[in-house]
Amino acid sequence: MSDPSVVIRPARLEDGEHVWPLARAFATSFTPERSAFDATWKQLVDVPDTLLLVAETADGGIVGYLLGNSHLTFLANGPVAWVEEVMVDENQRQSGIGRLLMERAERWAESTGAAYLALASRRAGPFYLALGYEDSAVFFKKTLT
DSSP states (O other): OOOTTOEEEEOOGGGHHHHHHHHHHHOSSSOOOHHHHHHHHHHHTTOTTEEEEEEEOTTSOEEEEEEEEEEEETTTTEEEEEEEEEEEOGGGTTSSHHHHHHHHHHHHHHHTTOSOEEEOOSSOHHHHHHTTOOOOOOOOOOOOO
16 A cells, blocks of 8 residues: 655755656666766756656655656657656555656656666566556667777
Protein backbone atom coordinates (compact mmCIF):
# COMPACT_ATOMS: atom_id res chain seq x y z
CA MET A 1 0.00 0.00 0.00
CA SER A 2 1.29 3.46 -0.90
CA ASP A 3 1.98 5.94 1.85
CA PRO A 4 -0.39 8.92 1.41
CA SER A 5 2.23 11.18 2.95
CA VAL A 6 4.45 10.73 -0.12
CA VAL A 7 4.04 13.34 -2.84
CA ILE A 8 5.28 12.85 -6.39
CA ARG A 9 6.02 16.23 -7.93
CA PRO A 10 8.10 17.89 -10.63
CA ALA A 11 11.65 18.49 -9.50
CA ARG A 12 12.81 21.98 -8.69
CA LEU A 13 16.29 23.42 -9.01
CA GLU A 14 16.82 23.32 -5.24
CA ASP A 15 16.05 19.57 -5.11
CA GLY A 16 19.37 18.67 -6.71
CA GLU A 17 21.16 18.60 -3.35
CA HIS A 18 18.78 15.88 -2.14
CA VAL A 19 18.71 13.89 -5.37
CA TRP A 20 22.50 13.72 -5.66
CA PRO A 21 22.95 10.94 -3.04
CA LEU A 22 20.24 8.88 -4.76
CA ALA A 23 21.80 9.35 -8.20
CA ARG A 24 25.21 8.43 -6.81
CA ALA A 25 23.77 5.22 -5.30
CA PHE A 26 21.93 4.39 -8.54
CA ALA A 27 25.03 4.22 -10.73
CA THR A 28 26.62 0.84 -11.36
CA SER A 29 28.51 1.33 -14.63
CA PHE A 30 29.89 4.80 -14.02
CA THR A 31 31.15 6.79 -11.07
CA PRO A 32 29.03 9.94 -10.94
CA GLU A 33 30.90 13.18 -10.43
CA ARG A 34 29.22 15.89 -8.40
CA SER A 35 30.17 18.73 -10.75
CA ALA A 36 28.76 16.86 -13.76
CA PHE A 37 25.59 16.04 -11.83
CA ASP A 38 25.10 19.68 -10.82
CA ALA A 39 25.58 20.93 -14.38
CA THR A 40 23.23 18.30 -15.80
CA TRP A 41 20.61 18.86 -13.10
CA LYS A 42 20.44 22.56 -13.91
CA GLN A 43 19.98 21.73 -17.61
CA LEU A 44 17.27 19.10 -17.07
CA VAL A 45 14.92 20.98 -14.74
CA ASP A 46 12.03 22.32 -16.84
CA VAL A 47 13.30 21.04 -20.22
CA PRO A 48 10.59 20.25 -22.79
CA ASP A 49 10.20 16.52 -23.56
CA THR A 50 11.93 15.69 -20.26
CA LEU A 51 10.27 14.44 -17.10
CA LEU A 52 12.12 14.96 -13.84
CA LEU A 53 10.16 13.94 -10.76
CA VAL A 54 10.93 13.60 -7.07
CA ALA A 55 9.18 11.61 -4.38
CA GLU A 56 8.95 13.68 -1.22
CA THR A 57 7.82 12.53 2.22
CA ALA A 58 5.61 14.52 4.57
CA ASP A 59 8.64 15.66 6.56
CA GLY A 60 10.14 17.17 3.40
CA GLY A 61 12.67 14.48 2.64
CA ILE A 62 13.26 13.46 -0.97
CA VAL A 63 13.37 9.67 -1.09
CA GLY A 64 13.20 8.99 -4.81
CA TYR A 65 13.43 10.42 -8.30
CA LEU A 66 12.62 9.59 -11.90
CA LEU A 67 14.19 10.93 -15.08
CA GLY A 68 12.46 10.30 -18.39
CA ASN A 69 12.18 11.74 -21.86
CA SER A 70 10.07 11.57 -24.96
CA HIS A 71 11.33 11.54 -28.53
CA LEU A 72 10.08 10.89 -32.03
CA THR A 73 10.56 7.53 -33.74
CA PHE A 74 9.72 5.98 -37.08
CA LEU A 75 8.91 2.54 -35.70
CA ALA A 76 6.07 3.70 -33.44
CA ASN A 77 4.68 6.23 -35.94
CA GLY A 78 5.37 9.05 -33.52
CA PRO A 79 6.77 9.68 -30.06
CA VAL A 80 7.85 7.13 -27.49
CA ALA A 81 8.82 7.74 -23.88
CA TRP A 82 11.80 6.32 -22.07
CA VAL A 83 12.61 6.18 -18.36
CA GLU A 84 16.34 6.77 -18.04
CA GLU A 85 16.58 6.50 -14.28
CA VAL A 86 14.25 5.69 -11.42
CA MET A 87 15.62 5.36 -7.93
CA VAL A 88 14.09 5.00 -4.48
CA ASP A 89 16.10 5.21 -1.28
CA GLU A 90 17.00 1.71 -0.13
CA ASN A 91 15.18 2.22 3.19
CA GLN A 92 11.98 3.24 1.39
CA ARG A 93 11.75 0.40 -1.13
CA GLN A 94 8.66 -1.82 -1.23
CA SER A 95 6.58 1.05 0.17
CA GLY A 96 4.86 1.96 -3.11
CA ILE A 97 7.06 4.93 -3.99
CA GLY A 98 8.53 3.32 -7.09
CA ARG A 99 5.04 2.42 -8.26
CA LEU A 100 3.88 6.02 -7.72
CA LEU A 101 6.82 7.36 -9.72
CA MET A 102 6.15 4.95 -12.58
CA GLU A 103 2.40 5.67 -12.59
CA ARG A 104 3.13 9.37 -12.86
CA ALA A 105 5.59 8.68 -15.71
CA GLU A 106 2.93 6.63 -17.50
CA ARG A 107 0.40 9.47 -17.26
CA TRP A 108 3.03 11.90 -18.56
CA ALA A 109 3.92 9.58 -21.45
CA GLU A 110 0.25 9.29 -22.40
CA SER A 111 -0.08 13.07 -22.29
CA THR A 112 2.77 13.41 -24.81
CA GLY A 113 1.04 11.01 -27.20
CA ALA A 114 3.75 8.39 -26.71
CA ALA A 115 3.00 4.95 -28.16
CA TYR A 116 4.75 3.29 -25.22
CA LEU A 117 6.92 3.85 -22.17
CA ALA A 118 10.11 1.77 -21.97
CA LEU A 119 13.18 1.40 -19.79
CA ALA A 120 16.20 -0.79 -19.26
CA SER A 121 16.79 -2.51 -15.94
CA ARG A 122 19.46 -4.82 -14.71
CA ARG A 123 18.34 -5.13 -11.10
CA ALA A 124 14.59 -4.57 -10.87
CA GLY A 125 13.00 -6.77 -13.54
CA PRO A 126 10.43 -8.37 -11.18
CA PHE A 127 9.29 -4.89 -10.07
CA TYR A 128 8.55 -3.79 -13.65
CA LEU A 129 6.89 -7.09 -14.53
CA ALA A 130 4.58 -6.61 -11.51
CA LEU A 131 3.64 -3.18 -12.92
CA GLY A 132 2.55 -4.75 -16.21
CA TYR A 133 5.70 -4.15 -18.25
CA GLU A 134 6.93 -6.94 -20.50
CA ASP A 135 10.44 -8.06 -21.26
CA SER A 136 10.79 -6.74 -24.80
CA ALA A 137 14.42 -6.48 -25.87
CA VAL A 138 18.03 -6.89 -24.88
CA PHE A 139 19.80 -3.66 -24.02
CA PHE A 140 23.24 -3.14 -25.58
CA LYS A 141 25.66 -0.34 -24.86
CA LYS A 142 29.14 0.64 -25.81
CA THR A 143 30.99 2.97 -23.47
CA LEU A 144 32.56 5.87 -25.36
CA THR A 145 35.58 7.71 -24.06
